[in-house]
Amino acid sequence: MRAVEAPPTTPFVRPGRHAAPEGGAAKVTPTAPAAAKDALAPDDLAARRVRETWEAVEPQIDELADWFAALLFSLAPSTRALFPAQVSGPARRLLRSLVAPMSAVDRPADLKAMIAPLVREHRALGLDAEQYEPLGVALIGAMRRYGAGVDGAWDDATEHAWVRAFSLAVGPLEQAVRAADATPAVAEGTVVGHRRLSWDLAVVHVRPDVPVPHRAGQYLTVEVPQRPRMWRPLSPATAPRPDGLLEFHVRAVEGGWVSRAIVAHAATGDRWRLGPAAGRLGLDPRSEREVLVVAGGTGGAPVLALCEDMSRWDRPRPCTVFLGGRVPDDLTVLDRLRALAAEHPWLAVAAVCEDDPLDESTLPGTLPEAVLRGGDWSSHDVLLSGSPAMIRATAAALLVDGVPLDRITYDPFADR
Numbered sequence: 001m002r003a004v005e006a007p008p009t010t011p012f013v014r015p016g017r018h019a020a021p022e023g024g025a026a027k028v029t030p031t032a033p034a035a036a037k038d039a040l041a042p043d044d045l046a047a048r049r050v051r052e053t054w055e056a057v058e059p060q061i062d063e064l065a066d067w068f069a070a071l072l073f074s075l076a077p078s079t080r081a082l083f084p085a086q087v088s089g090p091a092r093r094l095l096r097s098l099v100a101p102m103s104a105v106d107r108p109a110d111l112k113a114m115i116a117p118l119v120r121e122h123r124a125l126g127l128d129a130e131q132y133e134p135l136g137v138a139l140i141g142a143m144r145r146y147g148a149g150v151d152g153a154w155d156d157a158t159e160h161a162w163v164r165a166f167s168l169a170v171g172p173l174e175q176a177v178r179a180a181d182a183t184p185a186v187a188e189g190t191v192v193g194h195r196r197l198s199w200d201l202a203v204v205h206v207r208p209d210v211p212v213p214h215r216a217g218q219y220l221t222v223e224v225p226q227r228p229r230m231w232r233p234l235s236p237a238t239a240p241r242p243d244g245l246l247e248f249h250v251r252a253v254e255g256g257w258v259s260r261a262i263v264a265h266a267a268t269g270d271r272w273r274l275g276p277a278a279g280r281l282g283l284d285p286r287s288e289r290e291v292l293v294v295a296g297g298t299g300g301a302p303v304l305a306l307c308e309d310m311s312r313w314d315r316p317r318p319c320t321v322f323l324g325g326r327v328p329d330d331l332t333v334l335d336r337l338r339a340l341a342a343e344h345p346w347l348a349v350a351a352v353c354e355d356d357p358l359d360e361s362t363l364p365g366t367l368p369e370a371v372l373r374g375g376d377w378s379s380h381d382v383l384l385s386g387s388p389a390m391i392r393a394t395a396a397a398l399l400v401d402g403v404p405l406d407r408i409t410y411d412p413f414a415d416r
């Protein structure tokens, strides 16, 4: 077993503290960055190499994540308790959350903007500042095994770039986590209502011990007692309320660990843990551009929250909502959206049901079909909310129809 020996610019690796498992480490001999060839500043070069190597390795993300997790658990056994039995998904998320800031070390403003959300995410996972060093060793060890460098092989220059980027990106993260350690990373709340609307749908009300700061449209990561350590994003269906009460609409997906447990077994009195709010869905009150919102199934929850929030604005933005589902019962927020639309002329609501073409109160077809039939959206801001498949199909249809990419907003749908 050989100890990881890192270049002098690597505060995260203190040689000798962590030994990588057999075959996981090789002596690093830092070579000068290929300055003559690339003529880039070291930070720019590091970021570029990280992006290139990561792009090359992404098709093997599952194997990489498993290897990364195995290395991490052997280096820092305490981290095993932070993951559920099936480690792949959370390990992938953790990997991506490290590589995202590392890819941005050549863009200090972007890097700075990433730190606060990452600190919240890592603290909600339970990471502490001491665990960044083994995280770095595990990351480089896994990349050494699976990563192909820019010239087709993992070489010293590539390793040097990754180590440099990790130090630059994770240094501020580690400091911020250390500084935040005095305050609780997650809130707790009590389930005060669980109403099952159908075999696979439920509405759950949770009263947090203290209000959880969030904006309308954002999601919270939650952990339920039936599935410890399996955090999932859920979007509150109402704009933030003075009493802090949260309403979640949950659909049990086929084979789903957490959603099925919530729909079938959540009960009044359960204690939920609530992680930090995050997410891109939101509307800028300063813009006057019209808004198109396309929501599928429980994706309607954050849309109801956004519309409720907008109804309190002085000058709400004209907004058309298409809410879709397979059958009318899927449209859990339709009545409330229609009630808002009846009161507020800036809001128009259309319901779409793919599997119920004879229902006269809804439009037939898929959501993308109904939206494209419904008008020209090329000058609108567009928000999409729903399943990964629905977001993909609707974004693709709108792009082909001339909506600029930078006007379409949705939350990332990988690894949910």
Ligand SMILES: Cc1cc2nc3c(=O)[nH]c(=O)nc-3n(C[C@H](O)[C@H](O)[C@H](O)COP(=O)(O)OP(=O)(O)OC[C@H]3O[C@@H](n4cnc5c(N)ncnc54)[C@H](O)[C@@H]3O)c2cc1C
Pocket: 219, 232, 233, 234, 235, 236, 248, 249, 250, 251, 252, 253, 254, 255, 256, 257, 258, 259, 260, 279, 298, 299, 301, 386, 387, 388, 411, 412, 413, 416
């Ligand atoms: C930003 C965001 C907000 C969300 N808000 C809500 C919400 O308000 N209400 C809600 O019910 N869910 C919401 N989700 C989805 C939720 O977080 C879970 O992904 C979903 O409940 C499945 O978790 P699971 O543990 O049951 O399934 P897993 O055990 O993680 O997965 C089981 C199977 O289901 C598939 N799967 C996972 N997620 C989905 C999905 N969303 N749609 C279809 N198939 C899926 C997986 O590919 C896998 O095959 C949101 C997701 C994101 C990213």
